[in-house]
Amino acid sequence: MDGIKKSAAFLVALTTASLIVPVSAGAYFERMHASSRTLSMGGAFVAVASDPSAAIVNPAGLAQCRTFSFLTSLNEPYGLSDLEESYFAVALPAKIGIVGLSWHRFSLEGVSSEDLFSLAFGRDYIRTSLDASLSFGGSIDVARISYSDRFDASEAIVTGSLGVLLRPFPIIGVGYSVRNLGQDSFDFIPGGGGTPLKVQHNWGIAYHWQRVSFVYERERGQDRGWRNRMGLEVRLPTGLRIRSGLNRGDVTGGVGLLLSGLNVDIGVSSHDVLGTSYMISVGYSLPHKGAVVEPKR
Template sequence: MNAPGGGWARLVCLAAILLSGIPAADAAEDGGTRSIFASGAGNRALAMGGAFVGVADDASAMIWNAGGLGRLQRLELQATHSGYVDLESREDYLSVVLPSWRWGAAGLSVRRFGIDGIESRDDGNLLLNDKLSDSETEIALGFGRPVSEGLSVGGAVKLQRQSLAGFSGTGLGADLGVWAQPYALLRSPPEWMERLSWGISVRNVAQPSVRLDRESVRDPSVVRTGIAYQQPSLGGRPALLALDLEKSPGVGAKVHAGLEVRIHPLLAIRTGWNHGRLAAGMAVAWRDFVVDYAFGAGEVSTVHRVGISRSLGRTVEQQREAAARAREADIQATLEDAFQKRQAEQLENLLGQVKAAQADSDFDKALEVLATIGILYPGQPEARTLEALCHREKGRQLEANADYAAAAAAYGRALAIAPDDTAAVAGRLRCRAESERRVARGVNLPRHSPAASDTVAEDSPETDPGPAEARGTAMGKGFPKKGAGTPERRVEAESRRAATPAPERPRLSPEREREIEKLYAAGLAAMSERRLDDALRYWELAWSMEPGYKRLAEYLKREYLIRGMEFFASGKLDEAMGYWQKALQVDPNDARAASYIARARTQQARTREIMSGGR
């Protein structure tokens, strides 16, 4: 545990290092060449004595340290008006910063200083005009972006314009800035360093030059560096301490120090030391709206500034999450379309096999394929129509071979699907009548050997299919009533078998989460490029590390289901059930996977029974 006052001692040490990093200079003045805008803007920063380079966390960051723009989380607006008590002067400031999770933060600032009542005199000190005015305007466009955790860079380009007594001139300049948190750059930093930040900025790295009459006057460069420290408790209240050093060519180093104490969530007070002059201020906040006041003791006059700031819209993190959701929705729609397309192609292929078998009068094969369609696509209308046609045509085939009992049963199955099929009605009546005549004459009827296509439903030749029997078709719905070995019970058993509780997993580390996100994104990219095997491999690796990550389970389950359906359609029941079992491991409550497995097991059992001759 740190000793009391350890944080303060470190802060003093860092301040000493900072002071030693700027060479001493004499106290020569700048000769009046430095622009009025070099004093900064923003009531919060000015109330803290101009010590803001290491803070730079609001819309005035573009003035003090453009590197801090990348820290802003929401759209922010600042506006300030100030006046000098003893002078007929005014100063206005407006700044807007719009952060984006994708690109960084862009900002615009407008500053204007004006003074009236300037006298014009001749060489003999005779008053010529006492109503001259001077105005200076600076318009800046800035941009900042975080380049890593704890490091942000930025810059601004600006236009300065001055008008005085009928003369005017314009100059262009540029600023640069860097903001950083040292702890993010170290491998194992101490806890107190997490509350420390540092910044450096160069105002006028490209110096604007304004010419009013004969000579151009440059706005000299200003280098500022500073630190800021978030003190969790200062007298029981959270506080912010800041220290800046400022250096211009030919001018001695200037010290700026500031303190902000938040005495209530709605109220903050500030004070600062602006190179020998006192500064102070306060802020009253209500939700996203803040009213700021700043007082500054100037060399000529005291300055009172009143301003407002407002934060609007979503945070950068909320923007990022919304964009991720939108991207996820687009990917989901793409995957859903691909899934539906694969299903449609598979169904079309199976229906094509049925029609080809019908054309070859191989109705047993056609009914076998229809049984597969019935399991994978229950209730498919075209398959139902083809099934009725197959049963009817098989009945005619059996009738032509004088197997009247089996033919009547086939006609009955056709009528169970299409009760209005007059050809099936007539065929069944013919076959029953002929069967009865043969029985009456003592003719032995041919013994019908069931084919695999007859395993789904077995109708007695003497019994019309009722509502229950009508469901016993090759569409995969003709199972016995619910009992110990029925598909319904098997569905329940498969679900219970897959629903073993997973052990509780430890919380993911940031490195682990980044690794999972990389695999997840790689799977999405592979799926969008139709590299299905690669996508499945990436997602399986991610699922093994964190099963509940985003929509990973949904994507895996869907891919397992469709792959199982493809194998089942090809007659590879074991491979199909393997993928459906994987789908149940991902989602033990998925009724479709459990139903597919149960029906596939039933079909396997009946096929084995047929192949063994009923023994």
């Protein structure tokens, strides 16, 4: 009886995985959520990238992390207890720029896991006294796929990303990133041709007006199609942040609280078929006496 129950549970988990993570070439490392703030703003963050999650969103944005910062997130996609998404990142200022370290994990208990380890770097090429800036960045990433139990297979490849962030005025941000450079592939079945990790492009524009930010982003995913993302953030004087967005038809939203460098954020994403996802993030940045890069964060 136990064997039947385990087999049934395995089939349910496998079916769930097939619904959430397609087996096509674009299956791996595509719909990653690094923070509740990004999730609640529809995933549109490439033109903002103002926290340690820039390591995988747009490494050029690390240049905005002027002091030691860290971010950690936990997500239970679609309310399924067997699915878990987690993220941890840290930004470390150095003489040559800002170094970022991050680890993203997406797992289906007892079936599979995806791990992305990133060593990123961001640096200002130009920054004026009026806080106009041009920043560049890049990362080296190790992407690892593991199948457990009955599959018992794993493989890792090395890839990379590049990014640029332009702030011609404090109220405008323009960002671009390209991920999965090299287009290596996971080949779990020798001679089967493998599953390539195709190049992914994201570009976007952000407009910050007083206590409101609007972000629009275009993404070219691994299926080679272009998709729209957009997000809105309202920053209240009390430190409360209210956010909403759209991502591939998913409606998103959330709230955040910023107090003395500590931020706690909750994000929600609603899918018509799969249901609702909830994500919580906690981050901290040491105080910085310089210019504020993103107005009234």
